[in-house]
Amino acid sequence: MISRYHVRCPGCDEVFIARIGAQPTDLTKFYVPCPHCQLPIRGRMTGQELDDHRVILDGDLVSEAEASTNAPVVTIDPFVPSRYGADSLDGLGTFPTMTLMHLLEDRMLDFMEDSGHASEAIDSLWVPTEMLFEYYLDENWSMFARVANKRLEIQRIGTSRHDRSRLAYHALGVATVTIVGQTGERGKLVFDRFTRKHLAAIRQESHRALLRARDAESASLERDVFGVMGHFVDNYPSWSMGRLVRYVDASTLTDLTLFRDEFTLVRDLYQQGFELACKCLWILLATQNTVKRGDPNSFGEIHPAIVPTNKRPKNLTQFDKLPNAYKLAYSGQVPGWDGLSSLLDNKRRNTIGHASVRHDLRSGRIVTDKDQSGISYLDFLNEVLGVYEALCSLMQIVRLVRVAASPDFTVNRPNAAVYRSHRRFTPPPCRTSRVR
Ligand SMILES: [Zn+2]
Structure with a gap:
């Protein structure tokens, strides 16, 4: 739906x-560049239904009669990238749906299906899944069973800690991985590689002892990562267009801008998620150290080039204190885990997290004092999707180490189903009705 406004x-x-292109939304903040003086004029859109949908602009609205017949036209859509300064209906970036079709060509259907599954997972799966997981963390087993039964239609629940953990994490895995969608190969690979190494590492008592000793830390990571994943989902519409960057050639997006004015909100999500993801990295390195050198604390002799000699960790406690860039360099040394360093791009983290960072509405880019060209808003949203994807994998990794640290865990019977259950995530069937 596109509405026309005469704006002073x-x-x-x-x-x-x-x-202005409109869609149902709880709240979307956007901006419109004035075609005369390029001033970005801020606006807000609210309303899930047609009759309560509102668009509010900071400029005064005037009647059609007050506008001259040759008043210039600007087309913007906070849901689809458009071309800054587009003033006609011809060409790329002026007509939102056409823009997507131009950009995506034969990948349009895949993109729409991927986005559709993600929205569907948020609408129909996320609320009961989040509830189930809350009850799991609080160990409220009667409510846990009730939500599984009534909201997720799961009949066989089981009563062992292991059964419940498998169910809670499987539900979470299905919902979150569906939200990440078809382009989530890197996160999947990180998890698959971890699983293999983990199965080898837990055969060693020193490794199991470490996981037991650090279980309180893993438990708080479990709660924190789950909490942040919920914030990501709550604000999904603000970063969902990051997916587009994964579907099209970057050069086709250079002229296009997503006219959303929500940088502060999304940056906070990004930073919180990035920091937390890096806090989980000790688990990966402990596993790698055990598999390679039989000692979770031994980092060996091969260190990443960017880590100065005097910063090389001698144990996990020293590793915990390293800057994120060094931690990521260590995990990036392991084949298959290098995907984490691209999902959690430290260079971009430095731009986005810089004290002087701002969203320059005139160029549509995220810039700092030191980096005036910065990155485009769409690339920034793709970074946010990357952090979310990393968190989805790390959450499942945290689960595996918590299982291995539990008192009833036996190495001879690690129950391969635990691992198999997360090997392949299949998108849930699409439902037509909303469950919430
Ligand atoms: Zn103006």
Whole structure:
């Protein structure tokens, strides 16, 4: 749906026509560049239904009669990238649906299906899954069984700690991996490689002892990662367009801008997620150390080039204190885990987390004092998706080490189903009705 507004720019007082693409939303903040003076004019959109949908602009709205017949037109859509300064209906970036079709060509259907599954998972699966997991963490087993039964239609629940853990994490895995979608190969590979190494590592008592000793830490990671994943889902519409970057050639996006004005909100999510993901990395390195050198604390002789000699960790406690860039360099040395360093790109983290960072609405880019060209808003959203993807895998990894640290865990019977159950995530069937 596109609505037309005759707007008087609060800066230059000139009138123009804003064509604004609208979708159902709880709240979307956006901006419209004035075609006369380029001032970004902020706006908000609210309303899930047609009759309560509202678009509010910071500029004054005027009647059609007050506008001259040749008033310039700007088309923007906070849900689809458009071309900054587009003033006609011809060409790329002026007509939102056409823009997507132009950009995606034969991948349009895949993209729409992937986005559709993600939205469906959020609408129909996330709320009961989140509830189930809350009860799991609180060990409220009667409510846990009730939610599994009534909301997720799962009949066989089991009563052992292991059964419950498998169910809670499987539900979480299905929902979160569906939200990441078809382009989540890196996160999947990190998890698969970890699983193999973990199965080898837990055969050694020193490794199991370490996991037991650090179980309180793993338990708090479990709660924290779950909590942050919930914030990501709550704000999904704000970063969902990051997916587009994974579907199209980057060069086709250079002229396009997503006219959303939500940088602060999304940056906070990004930073929180990034920090937390890096806090989980000791698990990967402990596993690698055990498999390679029989000691979870031994980092061996081969260190990443960026880590100075005097910073090389001699044990996990020293590793915990390293800057994130060094931690990521260590996990990046392991084949298959290098995907984490691209999902958690430390260079971009430095730009996005810089004290002087801002969303330059005139260029549509995230810039800092030191980096004036910065990165595009769409690339930034793709980084956010990357952090979410990393968290989804790390959450399942945290689960495996918690299982191995539990008192009833026996190495001869690690129950291969635990691992198999997360090997292949299949998207849930699409439902037409909302469960919540
Ligand atoms: Zn103006």
